[in-house]
Amino acid sequence: MDQMIAWTEVGSVADIPRQGSRVVKTAFGDVALFRTATDEVFALEDRCPHKGGPLSQGIVHGRRVTCPLHNWVIELATGEAVAPDEGCAGHVPVRIEGGVISLALAARTPGRGGCHG
């Protein structure tokens, strides 16, 4: 199963600041890569399910990010908004090998809910 997935290398963990994020531009729009304080890396579509805010610009805390526009909190692992808000910024599977990050773009789950302004 794992072998079927096409992985695309996008850069190294060290290129993303801790508790920060970097953007990867793709054919279906920007993908935000987040690195937590404990060096986990997650990838979400860079669009908040609320009004499309750029999640990559938010503050990362624990395994969550707070959208810079209206402070929705989004789970990095799933893209789901934390209750009471509802919606999901789609997520992209991430693999790290030897510090190099790869994305499985074809295996992404697209976001839902909200206006994607």
Add this chain to the structure above:
Amino acid sequence: MTAQKERLIVVGNGMAGIRTVEELLARAPDRYDITVFGAEPHPNYNRIMLSPVLAGEKSFEQIILNDRAWYEANGITLLTGEPVEAIDRAARTVTSLSGRTLGYDRLLLATGSMPFIIPVPGATLPGVIGFRDLADVETMLEAAAKGGRAVVIGGGLLGLEAANGLALKGMDVTVVHLMPTLMERQLDPSAGTLLQRELEARGITVLTGADTAEIIGGGIGGSERVTAVRLKDGRELPADLVVMAVGIRPNIALGKAAGLDCGRGIKVDDAMRTSDPAIHAVGECVEHRGVTWGLVAPLFEMAKVLAERLAGGTEAAYAGSVTSTKLKVTGVDVFSAGDFSGGEGTEDIVFRDAARGVYKRLVLKDNRLLGAVLYGDTRDGPWYFSLLKDGADVSAERDTLIFGQGFGGGEAASPAAAVAALPDSAEICGCNGVCKGTITAAIRDKGLTSLDEVRAHTKASASCGSCTGMVETLLAATLGDGYAAAPAVKPMCKCTTHGHDAVRAAIVAHGLKTMSDVFQALEWSTPDGCASCRPALNYYLLCAWPGEYRDDYQSRFINERAHANIQKDGTYSVVPRMWGGLTSASELRAIADVVEKFAIPTVKVTGGQRIDLFGVKKEDLPAVWADLNAAGMVSGHAYAKGLRTVKTCVGSEWCRFGTQDSTGLGVKLEKMTWGTWTPHKVKLAVSGCPRNCAEATIKDLGVVCVDSGYELHVGGNGGMHVRACDLLAKVATEEEVLEYTGAFLQLYREEARYLERTAPWVERVGLDHIRRRLVGDAGGRRALHARFLFSQSFSQEDPWAERAARGVDRHEFAPLAELVG
């Protein structure tokens, strides 16, 4: 039977190889004719005990696992000081450095790993070593015998054990660590910070966030011996010895040259077989299911599996390991196991006893233990580790889990019972040294019924307040139902029970200098705060420790990271500073050029008399700033929780009513106050006469010039809740205006809560309080002003110039990758 025994050759006389042999001998003592090649000159010793040897707590003899007599007694041929150089898989032979060639039926590679030496200039100089074998320890002991200075690069397990050993041997030791906290792979930031403090208390200097640029040598052309380590930020650390402990690299050279499948390590399957079925591998040199290991527990599990297989079994399989770590530094108790990164569906149980220096964190998922970090009290480490490995359901003991295994023997197993069970001599309030007996006696004897009364009478919980919970529990336990908890102050956010004011006070009172200090001392319930407390704490620390605390970039709102305002579509707006609202032809021309060059869609004059350029793409920001900088303009900080603008009218220079030079004074005020960090945005204004064309009476601080001098108005706001200023004072000279302004801003900086503008702050604390501090107390006012100027001496740097010209935070403005098509 006279059948020849099978020949087993073991390459590597270390911990994994010899453990395999031991296990094999226990199962099938006569099956193989065994030969062991070892590159080191010694018999097999306990490598993990090299740290105590270095520290002088053990001798080499004490850490030998199997002496030569053991090899002999078991009929094993031991060839030490004889590395194997080549394998001929077709002929099934190995050849050693001395030219000896031996045939095998089964070959076991257990070559371990090598210290990773970071490839900086000077890395090969004499005096630069790794920490791996007895030879390294001997080099270190020799250097330590001469005293002098050691730099240990790497603040992980190995580096810290080396640092501790060298310090005990009398060297002056500095640890250089790339990451923000020590042992970040085993410990979360809170525990890492505690560890750093402990090591510093032992005289070891710890530099975190420090990256090595170069190792410098003495002699002509730097060829002789190491003399110093230079960091990327330019700091130079003198060094007579440099120990690199930044990681290990599986030693695969031999296997690779023989054509075995290798990734980071020699690839093996669950039976510890390499891609050649006659060749096995165990230990740090292998890669199993994509993972390499650097601790002995998994290697011993591998050894067991392989021994079983070599003895003829067909079932045994290695499936990976769960590991735990302890730091072998005497007197420092650190334990970690499993995954403590938290996240989706997990819950944290955090226990902090700042006074005792104890920190525990358990991560649970679906009622099972996922990870544990213990600092200061590791007694229960093994118990947690077994719960974790077994995947035991802990829902029944969840409430008391954090108190450890011994807890809850009685019937009422609850956190309250834990406090109740404490002896009278147990210290409750670390700040004031108040023990339990004193508090319960005061409650009983003096008839105390509230937290405030306990504070007043015993001082317990009166300082940092981190023991408040325990004091309340004691009140409840002593008074029974008679106790009703007082309405609590509104906590800063969900991560804490403390309010803003208490946190600010604790930062100053306890000298808390980093965010993790605050998290620890005030018992935050999250590992790294949230988007609401982090920016506030960042500001409080910056305000409390000017010049000392380094702004935590990732705790700033995006506007302050990108130094521009994020707009609804994700683009940015940029406002160059125009001192006092003045501009010139060349500035306007530069702005016009920038607008054209970057196709900026909207240009607007702001309410603060500046020009705002809207719709700038983030990646264009550095270039836009560079052009504006080139025309002499700097950031207007329109994005900052800081001084935005000083609005002015034209005043006596042009206006027929003007009494004073309001524009000139506005420029002076702006030059003094720009770049400051404040709890919220700040706007000033100066009007040249009471007609007040600059609307100075709805600003945070407004100056209205009159014939006899200057009226100072404070606490105004033109925002959602319009508030006219209060008149603070009337002064005679421009110097006084500046002094009062600096003092007012400093008082606001020191007292207001984050995101509280001056208007609500003035209403909360009362104008009288502010008058008393600024008008009634001239000495206090001057001191406030001096503190303001002091902090300004660190903050008046144009953030645009740093980023445009010097490439600061360049990563912020460029995508990581562009995948097209």
